[in-house]
Amino acid sequence: xxxxxxxxxxxxxxxxxxxxxxxxxxxxxxxxxxxxxxxxxxxxxxxxxxxxxxxxxxxxxxxxxxxxxxxxxxxxxxxxxxxxxxxxxxxxxxxxxxxxxxxxxxxxxxxx
Amino acid sequence: xxxxxxxxxxxxxxxxxxxxxxxxxxxxxxxxxxxxxxxxxxxxxxxxxxxxxxxxxxxxxxxxxxxxxxxxxxxxxxxxxxxxxxxxxxxxxxxxxxxxxxxxxxxxxxxxxxxx
Numbered sequence: 001x002x003x004x005x006x007x008x009x010x011x012x013x014x015x016x017x018x019x020x021x022x023x024x025x026x027x028x029x030x031x032x033x034x035x036x037x038x039x040x041x042x043x044x045x046x047x048x049x050x051x052x053x054x055x056x057x058x059x060x061x062x063x064x065x066x067x068x069x070x071x072x073x074x075x076x077x078x079x080x081x082x083x084x085x086x087x088x089x090x091x092x093x094x095x096x097x098x099x100x101x102x103x104x105x106x107x108x109x110x111x112x
Numbered sequence: 113x114x115x116x117x118x119x120x121x122x123x124x125x126x127x128x129x130x131x132x133x134x135x136x137x138x139x140x141x142x143x144x145x146x147x148x149x150x151x152x153x154x155x156x157x158x159x160x161x162x163x164x165x166x167x168x169x170x171x172x173x174x175x176x177x178x179x180x181x182x183x184x185x186x187x188x189x190x191x192x193x194x195x196x197x198x199x200x201x202x203x204x205x206x207x208x209x210x211x212x213x214x215x216x217x218x219x220x221x222x223x224x225x226x227x228x
Binding site: 041044045090092097100105 | 115116145147153154155156157168203205216217218219220221
């Protein structure tokens with residue numbers, strides 16, 4: 001069955017530090033992979049997506065993610081976190097149909 | 113930038129009552145979705161809608177649920193007889209259909225439904 005695991009429920013980083021949020025997926029075919037961010041009171045905003053080609057994808061707000069088929073992972077990274085990055089981050093997988101399957105999310109706190 | 117809007121932002125209802133959650137998708141989008149997130153759990157797909165009919169639904173989307181596009185701008189989710197376990201955040205999303213899953217799904221801010 002298709003599934004997404006985000007092992008870290010809550011992460012705290014200092015402003016200016018690097019960030020990596022983990023995402024592992026289970027999907028029988030070639031997955032389409034997404035990262036969304038949700039700020040309080042806001043909808044889910046797409047940060048980046050992977051369909052094919054270069055396994056390192058760039059997104060908005062300085063985020064990037066790397067698809068590693070051998071590890072079934074699609075980890076999100078940012079070299080230097082800003083206080084405004086504090087939010088909840090969701091990894092999702094899609095495929096043959098249009099529905100997205102989400103992970104449980106990682107809540108990011110940023111310390112000054 | 114165009115966005116998906118949802119009303120109300122919060123709704124409290126009594127068990128057994130009917131609720132209608134409203135969404136205004138992005139105007140040129142053709143594919144519409146509802147997802148929900150029970151507190152502390154994953155965002156779950158409920159239903160997708162295209163060309164005035166349901167294109168896919170999950171096992172959660174039983175006979176108590178229905179969707180409708182009553183006019184050219186609104187997309188609604190109705191729960192006929194709410195249960196306690198329907199308490200959740202409900203997200204509407206829309207996408208431009210041109211290449212299916214590869215199209216970004218744009219999400220609204222959600223409606224928080226509480227069933228007492």
